[in-house]
Amino acid sequence: MAVEEGSRAETLRAFGRALRGARAEAWGNPFGYLFIAPAIVLYLVFNIWPLLRGFTMAFTDYRFIYPDTIWDFNGLGNFAEMVNDRAFWRAFNVSIRYTIMVIPTLLVLAMIIAVLISRVRNLAGFYRWIIYLPTILPIAVTLLMWREFYDPTFGFINVTLRHWGVQNPPKWLGDVKLALYCVAVTDIWRSFGFPALLFIIGIYNINRELYEAAAIDGASGWMQFWKITLPLLRPVLTLVLVLNSNILGATEQMMVMTGGGPQNATMSLGLFLYNMAFQFGDLRLGYAAAIGLAVGLLGATMTAFWFRVLRPKEV
Amino acid sequence: MLGNRVSRRRFLTATLGASAAALLASCAPAQPAPGAPAAVKEEAKPAPKKAEEIHFLCRPDIKPAYAADQAVKTWNETYESQVILDEPPAGTPVDVKIQAAQAAGDLVWDGYWVMVMPHDAISWTSRRIIQPFDPFMEATSIPNADKILPAIIPSIRESCTYEGKIVGMPGNVGSVGLAWAWEPLRAIGLDDQPYTWDGVYEAAREIKKAKPDLVPFGSACTPLCELWTMIWSAQKDPFDENGLYDIRGEASIAALKWLRKMVEEGLMYSEGINTGLSQWLKGGWAMIICYDVAGTMAQNTFGVDKYETGINYFPDYPETNAGSPFWINSGVVLNKAANPQGFTDFCCWWFGPDNDATGKQITEVAAKPCYTYTYEKFVKDNPLYAWEQKAIDLCAKSVPFPHNTTHGIQGSMARPHVEKYIDLNVPLEPEVWVNEAYKDIQDEIAKQKLG
Numbered sequence: 001m002a003v004e005e006g007s008r009a010e011t012l013r014a015f016g017r018a019l020r021g022a023r024a025e026a027w028g029n030p031f032g033y034l035f036i037a038p039a040i041v042l043y044l045v046f047n048i049w050p051l052l053r054g055f056t057m058a059f060t061d062y063r064f065i066y067p068d069t070i071w072d073f074n075g076l077g078n079f080a081e082m083v084n085d086r087a088f089w090r091a092f093n094v095s096i097r098y099t100i101m102v103i104p105t106l107l108v109l110a111m112i113i114a115v116l117i118s119r120v121r122n123l124a125g126f127y128r129w130i131i132y133l134p135t136i137l138p139i140a141v142t143l144l145m146w147r148e149f150y151d152p153t154f155g156f157i158n159v160t161l162r163h164w165g166v167q168n169p170p171k172w173l174g175d176v177k178l179a180l181y182c183v184a185v186t187d188i189w190r191s192f193g194f195p196a197l198l199f200i201i202g203i204y205n206i207n208r209e210l211y212e213a214a215a216i217d218g219a220s221g222w223m224q225f226w227k228i229t230l231p232l233l234r235p236v237l238t239l240v241l242v243l244n245s246n247i248l249g250a251t252e253q254m255m256v257m258t259g260g261g262p263q264n265a266t267m268s269l270g271l272f273l274y275n276m277a278f279q280f281g282d283l284r285l286g287y288a289a290a291i292g293l294a295v296g297l298l299g300a301t302m303t304a305f306w307f308r309v310l311r312p313k314e315v
Numbered sequence: 316m317l318g319n320r321v322s323r324r325r326f327l328t329a330t331l332g333a334s335a336a337a338l339l340a341s342c343a344p345a346q347p348a349p350g351a352p353a354a355v356k357e358e359a360k361p362a363p364k365k366a367e368e369i370h371f372l373c374r375p376d377i378k379p380a381y382a383a384d385q386a387v388k389t390w391n392e393t394y395e396s397q398v399i400l401d402e403p404p405a406g407t408p409v410d411v412k413i414q415a416a417q418a419a420g421d422l423v424w425d426g427y428w429v430m431v432m433p434h435d436a437i438s439w440t441s442r443r444i445i446q447p448f449d450p451f452m453e454a455t456s457i458p459n460a461d462k463i464l465p466a467i468i469p470s471i472r473e474s475c476t477y478e479g480k481i482v483g484m485p486g487n488v489g490s491v492g493l494a495w496a497w498e499p500l501r502a503i504g505l506d507d508q509p510y511t512w513d514g515v516y517e518a519a520r521e522i523k524k525a526k527p528d529l530v531p532f533g534s535a536c537t538p539l540c541e542l543w544t545m546i547w548s549a550q551k552d553p554f555d556e557n558g559l560y561d562i563r564g565e566a567s568i569a570a571l572k573w574l575r576k577m578v579e580e581g582l583m584y585s586e587g588i589n590t591g592l593s594q595w596l597k598g599g600w601a602m603i604i605c606y607d608v609a610g611t612m613a614q615n616t617f618g619v620d621k622y623e624t625g626i627n628y629f630p631d632y633p634e635t636n637a638g639s640p641f642w643i644n645s646g647v648v649l650n651k652a653a654n655p656q657g658f659t660d661f662c663c664w665w666f667g668p669d670n671d672a673t674g675k676q677i678t679e680v681a682a683k684p685c686y687t688y689t690y691e692k693f694v695k696d697n698p699l700y701a702w703e704q705k706a707i708d709l710c711a712k713s714v715p716f717p718h719n720t721t722h723g724i725q726g727s728m729a730r731p732h733v734e735k736y737i738d739l740n741v742p743l744e745p746e747v748w749v750n751e752a753y754k755d756i757q758d759e760i761a762k763q764k765l766g
Contacts, residue, residue, distance in 0.1 A: 263732075
């Protein structure tokens with residue numbers, strides 16, 4: 001009996017030791033948590049809290065100049081208003097067109113540049129540096145610089161065009177048909193360096209033997225790109241698309257370069273909600289948060305779509 | 316080893332507890348400012364007496380325009396209380412920053428300069444950011460402070476008064492006026508601005524002939540600088556029965572036709588009319604209808620003989636109808652300020668009749684002071700500032716903006732329509748235009764609580 005009890009106690013102790021060991025193994029050194037605690041707290045305060053606050057705000061009629069409205073919940077009222085808001089749909093249309101202009105161009109350009117740089121034998125580092133340079137410029141500097149380029153009278157582009165004999169060069173940002181394209185060009189120039197760099201890294205990681213084998217089999221350069229490079233860059237492509245899924249909310253480009261004009265041709269959703277929250281009348285933070293939530297959900301849907309379409313095919 | 320002694324749950328609990336405590340501690344109201352009355356009361360032992368502090372938050376561009384640094388220096392040398400000058404923190408809009416500090420109970424500033432009257436009055440008052448000056452002006456002991464209010468030009472005083480109280484102490488007035496480069500104007504034989512719509516049109520035509528490389532005319536900001544201003548110039552009352560800018564009236568239709576004619580004849584750009592100020596300052600445009608401070612900026616940059624500012628232009632000058640739109644750069648006493656009386660005292664001295672340095676500086680740099688005694692001392696009979704006298708005389712008889720929160724909405728909603736109307740690719744009747752624009756304005760205002 002005593003032997004049995006002793007054996008049971010031993011078993012329990014062994015179980016306890018195993019459990020503690022498992023805990024220690026799973027959780028590691030507790031000091032690690034101490035070190036990451038500040039980052040976690042900052043993340044909670046500056047990322048999670050605004051997210052939750054924005055989410056709850058989207059269901060209120062909070063108007064900043066009326067502090068008492070801070071918790072005026074109105075259910076889905078903001079979303080119903082959004083559906084019937086002509087200005088919202090105009091801005092939505094601009095944002096969709098802008099997305100269609102920027103994303104495919106960005107991808108194709110970054111891919112072409114990446115493939116070209118991956119093939120050069122000399123000065124590849126220099127070219128990588130050059131293409132990444134616009135990305136590290138402060139966004140305001142980039143946008144103001146391009147705004148000056150587009151200046152109808154004194155801008156670099158029109159001065160050059162006049163020098164070449166063009167009598168009436170376009171007004172660029174002042175032209176209702178061209179303004180959105182001009183902003184898109186600026187945005188593409190500013191941001192293509194990062195995806196290009198990702199593609200370059202992806203290409204460098206592709207086993208060269210695959211290309212050699214394909215070449216032996218008689219595959220052309222185009223076939224190699226189509227059958228080897230592109231499929232193997234699928235994860236990078238997904239990453240690039242996911243990182244750019246916030247483009248629907250593009251704001252600062254239009255704010256700095258055009259202010260949404262001319263004739264609202266560049267009034268994007270982001271700028272529209274900014275105006276709603278910080279410029280117009282009652283400063284309707286609740287409605288603006290609802291628009292922001294809708295934009296965020298659209299971005300999330302786009303992300304899910306990319307994941308779905310571009311997920312690796314099972315062999 | 317340590318891992319076996321501290322369970323993860325206990326550790327995480329302790330970490331979260333410590334973090335929460337730190338967070339709560341950081342959110343706790345700050346200690347009262349040193350020298351504040353509450354702090355003195357709580358002291359067990361009498362502390363050595365410190366000079367009373369006045370915390371003055373000042374927008375950076377106002378400092379040189381109003382000689383704020385010099386004023387603070389002089390005040391601190393003259394009076395026992397000490398003004399501490401501070402600049403708004405970067406990034407966050409200052410009104411949001413102040414409101415957040417008030418809500419958290421850690422406001423350190425007593426007053427702020429600049430709030431734009433009357434546009435910000437409702438927003439800042441309803442958010443309880445500011446309080447009226449009146450009780451503090453009545454209680455001030457600054458010599459000759461009683462002469463300040465009577466010296467404020469009446470239309471300016473009306474703009475700075477909300478719900479019967481002075482909520483903004485005026486510093487200087489901004490208004491819309493014609494500005495020009497002298498070279499093209501002299502080239503067509505003018506030695507003064509054109510004062511009529513026809514006069515501006517004729518001058519633009521002549522400039523186009525004499526200086527074909529120049530764009531003769533432009534606007535700095537649509538629709539304030541041209542459509543609103545032309546409505547002001549052509550009607551006694553620029554508002555309609557709903558209290559909105561009367562864009563459906565005859566003056567508006569005539570103004571739109573005038574603008575379209577200017578574009579059709581190549582006398583102004585149809586596109587990019589909002590970039591006008593930079594175009595003008597770079598020398599690409601001859602005349603511009605803009606904020607009159609732009610003229611002062613150009614004069615200070617290029618010389619008084621190169622650029623000039625004037626007043627609005629009218630259909631039948633000298634009949635000025637509602638005059639010209641104007642607004643006031645004002646100082647405000649903050650709600651929950653520790654020392655509102657001290658800040659008011661400082662403002663009464665700063666803009667009072669005995670402080671000539673500030674009056675002179677505002678006349679020279681900011682332009683168009685708000686007090687009659689400043690005009691008598693520095694503007695009157697000085698040909699250099701004759702335009703300021705003319706402009707303030709116009710402001711004095713101009714119709715002020717009403718107190719509302721719809722000014723920005725009306726501008727933002729009308730702007731794309733103005734751009735569309737003067738786009739020659741879009742054939743559009745002005746009557747159609749005004750109805751479209753008015754509908755957009757009304758739709759947007761319907762989304763707001765107050766008009």
